[in-house]
Amino acid sequence: MWRRVASVSHLTFAQKSIVNKDVCKLKFWEAFSTGIPRKEKGTFQRDKTPFITFVLGGPGSGKGTQCMKIVENFGFTHLSAGDILRREIASNSADGTMILDTIKEGKIVPSELTVKLIQKEMESSDNYKFLIDGFPRSEDNRIAFEQIIGAEPDIVLFFDCPEDEMMKRVLNRNQGRVDDNIDTIKKRLKVFSALNLPVVKYYLERGKLYKINAVGTVDEIYKQVYPLFAQFNFEQQV
Numbered sequence: 001m002w003r004r005v006a007s008v009s010h011l012t013f014a015q016k017s018i019v020n021k022d023v024c025k026l027k028f029w030e031a032f033s034t035g036i037p038r039k040e041k042g043t044f045q046r047d048k049t050p051f052i053t054f055v056l057g058g059p060g061s062g063k064g065t066q067c068m069k070i071v072e073n074f075g076f077t078h079l080s081a082g083d084i085l086r087r088e089i090a091s092n093s094a095d096g097t098m099i100l101d102t103i104k105e106g107k108i109v110p111s112e113l114t115v116k117l118i119q120k121e122m123e124s125s126d127n128y129k130f131l132i133d134g135f136p137r138s139e140d141n142r143i144a145f146e147q148i149i150g151a152e153p154d155i156v157l158f159f160d161c162p163e164d165e166m167m168k169r170v171l172n173r174n175q176g177r178v179d180d181n182i183d184t185i186k187k188r189l190k191v192f193s194a195l196n197l198p199v200v201k202y203y204l205e206r207g208k209l210y211k212i213n214a215v216g217t218v219d220e221i222y223k224q225v226y227p228l229f230a231q232f233n234f235e236q237q238v
Ligand SMILES: Nc1ncnc2c1ncn2[C@@H]1O[C@H](COP(=O)(O)OP(=O)(O)O)[C@@H](O)[C@H]1O
Pocket: 057, 058, 059, 060, 061, 062, 063, 064, 065, 066, 169, 170, 172, 173, 174, 214, 215, 216, 217, 218, 221
């Protein structure tokens, strides 16, 4: 378990002209400590400071699409909470049926289960840079992550997209997902507004939120995302 020990710097990205003016002040907490010495092969590199990015946004706002580009350019490990849950369904685990029913209903899977699955992925990774996509989707998710993983995100991206655009994209997604239908998407949008927006507000108030205008081409949107990560000079940390 990681424990945050110090806040070392405050970076004001809004001062950089390249960054969208909606981008908020970023508080970069640098240091974590751990009592666990490194390093066994195949386990998380505990001598590296984990860099955790939460990726928020409604269904179809383009989170997964943008995450793929961040992975390519900055070497992050992409953990999509939805993908992890779908893999759990496909593996016929004891929780599979419950997860499937929850997803079909457009509801949110119990937080402890999702966080433990994310934790397993983080611990089996050699990387220290994580994009946690589609999480936290509720305050309950957020608090469970803090309690179980013992860490907070370094930055939080929020892909801000109008409902009609999200609905259009989801209905054209064509990935055979059980939740990409008009009934489920309507429910998901209600759940998003009721449960996810409070999380967005939480990180906005803590100066960790980057609001991205998610309307436009994939490349136009990535032009807002790229500079946020470029600031950190990740190459030098590897
Ligand atoms: N900027 C964009 N403009 C139009 N369609 C997009 C854009 N970004 C992603 N898409 C498409 O919209 C659908 C939803 O995108 P996805 O990345 O899966 O969103 P999310 O993970 O937020 O649900 C996909 O079919 C994707 O190809």
